[in-house]
Amino acid sequence: MKYTRDPELIRKVLGKKVQFILGDMACVYGGILAGCSFFGGYPITPASEVAEGMARMLPRVKGTYMQMEDEIGSIAAVIGAAWGGAKSMTATSGPGFSLMMENYGYAVMTETPCVIVNVQRTGPSTGQPTLGAQGDMMQAKWGTHGDFEAIAFAPSTVQECIDFTLEAFNLAEKYRTPVCVMADGEIGHLRERVIIPDEKDLKLIERAPATIDKKKFIPFTNSQTRKSKVPDFPTFGTGYRTYVTGLTHNEKGFPATDKQKDHEKLVKRITSKISDDADKLVMVEEINLDDAEIAFVTYGATARPAESAMEMGRKKGIKIGLLRLKLAWPFPEKVIHKLAKEVDKIIVPEMNLGQIVHPVREYVNGECEVVSAPKIGGEMHLPNELFKYLEGK
Amino acid sequence: MKKEIRICGFGGQGVILAGFIIGKAASVFMDYNAVQSQSYGPEARGGAARSEIIISDEKIGYPRPTGVDFFVAMSQESFDTYRGDVTDDTVIVVDPDLVKKHDIGKSVYKVQAQKIAEGLGNKIVTNIVMVGAATAIFALLEYDAVKQSVLDSVPSRFKALNEKAFEKGFEAGKNAVKGL
Numbered sequence: 001m002k003y004t005r006d007p008e009l010i011r012k013v014l015g016k017k018v019q020f021i022l023g024d025m026a027c028v029y030g031g032i033l034a035g036c037s038f039f040g041g042y043p044i045t046p047a048s049e050v051a052e053g054m055a056r057m058l059p060r061v062k063g064t065y066m067q068m069e070d071e072i073g074s075i076a077a078v079i080g081a082a083w084g085g086a087k088s089m090t091a092t093s094g095p096g097f098s099l100m101m102e103n104y105g106y107a108v109m110t111e112t113p114c115v116i117v118n119v120q121r122t123g124p125s126t127g128q129p130t131l132g133a134q135g136d137m138m139q140a141k142w143g144t145h146g147d148f149e150a151i152a153f154a155p156s157t158v159q160e161c162i163d164f165t166l167e168a169f170n171l172a173e174k175y176r177t178p179v180c181v182m183a184d185g186e187i188g189h190l191r192e193r194v195i196i197p198d199e200k201d202l203k204l205i206e207r208a209p210a211t212i213d214k215k216k217f218i219p220f221t222n223s224q225t226r227k228s229k230v231p232d233f234p235t236f237g238t239g240y241r242t243y244v245t246g247l248t249h250n251e252k253g254f255p256a257t258d259k260q261k262d263h264e265k266l267v268k269r270i271t272s273k274i275s276d277d278a279d280k281l282v283m284v285e286e287i288n289l290d291d292a293e294i295a296f297v298t299y300g301a302t303a304r305p306a307e308s309a310m311e312m313g314r315k316k317g318i319k320i321g322l323l324r325l326k327l328a329w330p331f332p333e334k335v336i337h338k339l340a341k342e343v344d345k346i347i348v349p350e351m352n353l354g355q356i357v358h359p360v361r362e363y364v365n366g367e368c369e370v371v372s373a374p375k376i377g378g379e380m381h382l383p384n385e386l387f388k389y390l391e392g393k
Numbered sequence: 394m395k396k397e398i399r400i401c402g403f404g405g406q407g408v409i410l411a412g413f414i415i416g417k418a419a420s421v422f423m424d425y426n427a428v429q430s431q432s433y434g435p436e437a438r439g440g441a442a443r444s445e446i447i448i449s450d451e452k453i454g455y456p457r458p459t460g461v462d463f464f465v466a467m468s469q470e471s472f473d474t475y476r477g478d479v480t481d482d483t484v485i486v487v488d489p490d491l492v493k494k495h496d497i498g499k500s501v502y503k504v505q506a507q508k509i510a511e512g513l514g515n516k517i518v519t520n521i522v523m524v525g526a527a528t529a530i531f532a533l534l535e536y537d538a539v540k541q542s543v544l545d546s547v548p549s550r551f552k553a554l555n556e557k558a559f560e561k562g563f564e565a566g567k568n569a570v571k572g573l
Binding site for chain 2: 018019020186189190191192193301304305306307308311380382383
């Protein structure tokens with residue numbers, strides 16, 4: 001059954017324009033606003049409320065909620081639904097994200113648009129259920145094997161859980177690739193005011209379908225109708241012939257696993273379709289950087305105590321600013337390098353033992369001092385814990 | 394202005410909903426910023442549960458409370474567990490029937506929320522009585538905003554009951570202020 005996004009019905013189901021809701025629920029709202037019509041999921045704290053919200057709301061907008069047997073099944077169902085023409089998503093937390101890694105790569109290799117919300121909790125393994133962490137940031141980038149370009153958002157507010165989930169769908173459709181929303185237990189389980197954007201203010205990017213003569217259609221090559229490295233999408237059932245495999249494939253989609261050139265051509269296309277746009281994909285917030293001598297580089301929940309610590313510092317006359325990564329991957333290499341030339345020190349607070357600090361160091365490339373400010377155990381940094389870094393500890 | 398509120402009780406009493414209603418009143422029905430977080434896990438079902446709200450007229454950075462300006466307790470266990478950081482400036486509200494041992498050398502507002510709820514025919518609205526009382530005692534949020542938030546947050550068939558609970562609670566809160 002073909003799903004048609006019905007803006008009026010969506011508004012009716014989502015309810016009032018201004019609400020006070022959980023971060024997890026805001027991911028549901030963002031997905032439904034984007035036109036998500038399929039959710040395949042398996043509950044896991046602190047992401048369970050995403051599945052719960054989708055189970056309640058998605059059928060009411062005439063979408064499909066499918067309770068799967070586990071996270072491997074969830075992402076597999078999401079990929080299948082995408083090939084059936086749906087905008088599809090799943091939501092999980094660390095242990096489930098680990099289980100999804102194989103099919104995460106399959107979605108990359110088969111150029112399947114889909115959205116994975118990861119409400120991060122502590123690990124390794126089952127860790128601390130419900131408690132927030134940012135320990136999967138590198139997993140989003142490197143967790144599946146082989147070469148690929150990750151796209152991953154990091155919301156710091158409940159409003160951003162709506163906005164970024166919606167934008168994740170846009171980028172998934174635009175680049176035909178899985179996109180991660182790397183939320184965390186702190187934001188997922190926080191309630192805040194949200195304003196549901198009006199229909200006229202939404203910018204939705206839709207998948208480019210295959211439209212040319214069926215006999216001339218080539219499924220895995222640059223678009224045959226636009227100037228793009230992203231191929232036109234041959235939705236199952238529309239009569240366009242294709243073959244979908246995780247094996248290295250030729251332009252027709254058939255396995256072509258024995259030639260170096262075939263593999264290089266394919267993987268360079270599916271990575272460069274994203275990396276070519278790296279400059280366009282920069283999404284950062286800059287606060288008080290004009291005269292800053294020290295800067296926090298931060299993302300997700302951690303940006304909030306960092307901002308509080310920055311305010312404490314400013315009150316004491318410390319020239320501290322903040323750069324917040326809204327999109328963690330692709331990494332804003334040039335922005336970091338430019339910042340490094342302008343400040344003496346960059347502090348990177350994270351709810352892990354140091355992950356994003358590594359690409360920061362790489363692109364600072366010796367231009368300034370880089371300090372990692374880690375905290376683990378399921379609690380956010382306190383503002384005064386981060387303030388101590390401003391005083392040189 | 395930045396105020397931090399902690400509401401606690403035993404799991405099932407509706408302390409999360411109480412916090413949700415206050416946060417929503419502040420940020421949806423008034424112009425404040427608000428965040429609400431809660432204890433989560435086994436203690437949310439029986440045992441001591443808590444809901445914490447920050448209300449501010451400025452952007453809220455760090456979203457967890459760093460102190461407690463208002464402390465509401467609806468069970469002895471939660472009162473004992475979560476009062477560690479109350480200060481002389483903390484406004485303390487308890488249901489004296491549920492928190493019998495509340496003499497900690499500080500002034501305490503007493504509201505018999507459960508008894509009032511039982512008088513209305515349903516103990517389940519104890520939390521809403523307490524929200525009404527807190528509205529009067531805190532003098533932080535507008536009566537109408539909190540009442541609207543209550544009505545917006547409960548099932549439609551229980552609106553009348555909850556409205557009455559809120560009003561009775563507000564009255565009891567005013568009396569508690571006079572009594573102290």
